Amino acid sequence: MAKFIITRRVNKEYQFNLKAVNGEIILTSEGYLQKSSCRKGIESVKIHSKVDKMYDRRIASNGKNYFCLKSFNGKVIGQSQLYSSSSSMEHGIHSVKISAAEAKVIDDSIDDKKEQR
Numbered sequence: 001m002a003k004f005i006i007t008r009r010v011n012k013e014y015q016f017n018l019k020a021v022n023g024e025i026i027l028t029s030e031g032y033l034q035k036s037s038c039r040k041g042i043e044s045v046k047i048h049s050k051v052d053k054m055y056d057r058r059i060a061s062n063g064k065n066y067f068c069l070k071s072f073n074g075k076v077i078g079q080s081q082l083y084s085s086s087s088s089m090e091h092g093i094h095s096v097k098i099s100a101a102e103a104k105v106i107d108d109s110i111d112d113k114k115e116q117r
Contacts, residue, residue, distance in 0.1 A: 002026075002099035004042045006035065008109040014038035018045065018078065018100060026095050027069060027078040035109065042105055044077050045069060049100035055093050057086075065089040069096065 004016045013031030016038055020026050027045065032038040048054045048071050056068045056076075064082035067089055071077055080096075083089040 002103040004045075004103050004105045006038055006042075006105065006107045006109050014109060016042055016078075016105075018096065018103060020095050020099055025081060026092055026099070027080055029078050030076065035107075039105070041077055044071050045096075045100050046103075048072065048077060049096050052093075052097075057089065057093075067093055 002018065002020050004018050006014060006016050008014055009031055011031070013033060014035050014037070015031050016029045017025045018027040029038065029041050029045075032041060048069060054070050054072075056070055058066055058068065060066055060082055062082070064084060065086050065088070066082050067080045068076045069078045080089070080092050083092060
């Protein structure tokens with residue numbers, strides 16, 4: 001099963017990664033100051049990932065393909081890794097579409113680890 005993993009960056013911001021069943025990261029969020037905002041971002045991915053027009057297909061300066069998932073207000077919710085071809089990128093989009101809605105959320109942020117000790 002796919003999963004959202006919440007972590008905390010060195011700068012104390014929270015982020016999530018959506019990992020596919022094979023363990024590959026297929027979507028990474030921006031940084032959030034509060035964990036509750038990070039969780040709202042996950043919920044937004046679950047809603048918007050089903051709609052094809054929410055995927056902004058792009059080409060990086062190095063010529064590699066990637067996509068951003070946007071919300072209905074146009075804000076980027078998450079970004080993919082770089083892909084060597086547009087077909088690989090489309091496979092990544094498909095993976096997000098079928099994985100996000102049912103993905104479980106795992107909180108692996110630093111502050112929770114301290115609380116569990």
